[in-house]
Amino acid sequence: MDADAVLDIAGVGFGPANLALAIALDEMDSAGRAVTARFFEAQERFGWHRGMLIEGATMQVPFLKDLVTMRNPTSRFSFLSFLHTRGRIVDFANTKTFFPLRTEFHEYLAWAAEQFENRVSYRSEVIGIRSATGPGDVEAVDVSVRVGGRDEAPRTHRARNVVIAAGGRPRMPEGLPESERIWHSSRLLDGVQAIAGSKPSSFVVLGSGQSAAEAVDYLHCEFTDAQVHSVHSRYGYSVADDSSFTNSIFNPVAVDHHFAASESVRRSLHAYHANTNYSVVDEGLIRRLYQTSYLESVTGRRRLHVHKVSRLVEVTPVGERLRIVIEFLPDGSTTTVEADALVCATGYLRADPASLLGDLLPRCRRDGQGRLLLDRNRRVATDESVKCGIYVLGYGEHSHGLSETLLSLTAVRAGELAEVLTKELV
CATH class of the missing domain: 3.50.50.60 (FAD/NAD(P)-binding domain)
Incomplete structure (x- = not known):
């Protein structure tokens, strides 16, 4: 040097x-x-x-x-x-x-x-x-x-x-590393491109935020013969609060307010307004996904499956596919899905x-x-x-x-x- x-x-x-x-x-x-x-x-x-x-x-x-x-x-x-x-x-x-x-x-x-x-x-x-x-x-x-x-x-x-x-770096569920069939949502398009030629017939998406909802919507529209399973630990997607008064938390002066506040006030502000950014989805996208789910229930041609109040309990590679076990938390019952890929929309670590x-x-x-x-x-x-x-x-x-x-x-x-x-x- x-x-x-x-x-x-x-x-x-x-x-x-x-x-x-x-x-x-x-x-x-x-x-x-x-x-x-x-x-x-x-x-x-x-x-x-x-x-x-x-x-x-x-x-x-x-x-x-x-x-x-x-x-x-x-x-x-x-x-x-x-x-x-x-x-x-x-x-x-x-x-x-x-x-x-x-x-x-x-x-x-x-x-x-x-x-x-x-x-x-x-x-x-x-x-x-x-x-x-x-x-x-x-x-x-x-x-x-x-x-x-x-x-x-x-x-x-x-x-x-x-x-x-x-x-930030992609955050994966503990003990679940990325692979050719298991992707963080940040790799969605690259992962899809790599397996598209094999005509995938089933996907599982884990997460309840904007990236998860976008991944579900994209896979459902792009692979018109595939089953798409959306797995949530809550009842479903929550709406992002982007109302005008709430959005003032992103104004420059709000930084001064937050920096000058006590630690307890800072924690309160974060709790009050986390729904502006964390684990929330644009209302229009939620509405579109719900309408899709309802339409499929009417026609009987269901491809979008929403697993509410659920979690993944097992992910096992089987040949070129994955065997994924999903637990319904209220009663502990399980559903097994054979999937071509698992998308983890599980956020980022700063x-x-x-x-x-x-x-x-x-x-x-x-x-x-x-x-x-x-x-x-x-x-x-x-x-x-x-x-x-x-x-x-x-x-x-x-x-x-x-x-x-x-x-x-x-x-x-x-x-x-x-x-x-x-x-x-x-």
């Missing part, structure tokens, strides 16, 4: 959070506040939930909550600017919706990411962050990056600040930045539950020996509120952090 080549900012991950930060920094560059930044992304190219880019599926947030508009409505990186470059702005206006197709929004994100190819290193997994100056004061950090395969020797990049936005921090971790402060303590600007609280900044995006839902892991405040969050970083580097 060239010891003189010190980055102002090293970014871990290049999803929407750090992409929005790159844009905010770029726009501040044009205002004469230039910083040197490089982002390290493990994927081979930009991608955001590619496995769930189902044809016809729409975003659950309005296009105004893109990478920039809530921060800078005149930005050339807005969704509307993207539509203009594609010659689709008039046609989009005629759709009379605030909620673009998910595939189109992904196209927008990729379009924005392409404009930062010179600041991103793809196929580059950050495996550790350590003090660059040993046991004394920490003026910079060394970011260890593995490029390509696991056999490659790590490379080191030195930086005055690091921004960790590693996102990456814990502590696992990357090496010898820096003992200098970091934690809260009463062992989580890294963040200040309002999402900087990890440390002892006075750490002079450089360690920032975390997408981790502080407990301290900054429900919007922390979502797109809603991506633009605002990036702008706040860019302001802080550029001021510190002046």
Whole structure:
């Protein structure tokens, strides 16, 4: 490593959070506040939930909550600017919706990411962050990056600040690893493509949230001769609360309210409003699935099977299929299904930045539950020996509120952090 080549900012991950930060920094560059930044992304190219880019599926947030508009409505990186470059702005206006197709929004994100190819290193997994100056004061950090395969020797990049936005990883049921026939919903489209040639006749989908409902709907429509089994631990899908007053919990000022609140108030807010995001489904999709189920009960040609108040108790590979035992919880009775694939729409685990921090971790402060303590600007609280900044995006839902892991405040969050970083580097 060239010891003189010190980055102002090293970014871990290049999803929407750090992409929005790159844009905010770029726009501040044009205002004469230039910083040197490089982002390290493990994927081979930009991608955001590619496995769930189902044809016809729409975003659950309005296009105004893109990478920039809530921060800078005149930005050339807005969704509307993207539509203009594609010659689709008039046609989009005629759709009379605030909620673009998910595939189109992904196209927008990729379009924005392409404009930062010179600041991103793809196929580059950050495996550790350590003090660059040993046991004394920490003026910079060394970011260890593995490029390509696991056999490659790590490379080191030195930086005055690091921004960790590693996102989440798929959460599978305990003891049930992924395989060619068992997929997390994040791999839905790839998994389907791999077995489509064998003409699958039966699927099981585990979960009660938006991804589960979309997977059920997609499989039922795509494989018109197949049986689709939806397994819930509750009676069925619950409606997402996206009403206007409730949505104010995703307003920028709500972050200030949440951060200033006591721990008991924070827990109450999360309990009150978890149904804006967790294990909930858009009402229109629930209605469509229910109508499908009812129609099939009338015609007697049932393909959609809803297993209420149930759980999986056994999943056994049998040749190229799976034998899945489903227990009805009220009386313990079981149903056995022979399936071609099992889709686990069981959510994500947020990456814990502590696992990357090496010898820096003992200098970091934690809260009463062992989580890294963040200040309002999402900087990890440390002892006075750490002079450089360690920032975390997408981790502080407990301290900054429900919007922390979502797109809603991506633009605002990036702008706040860019302001802080550029001021510190002046």
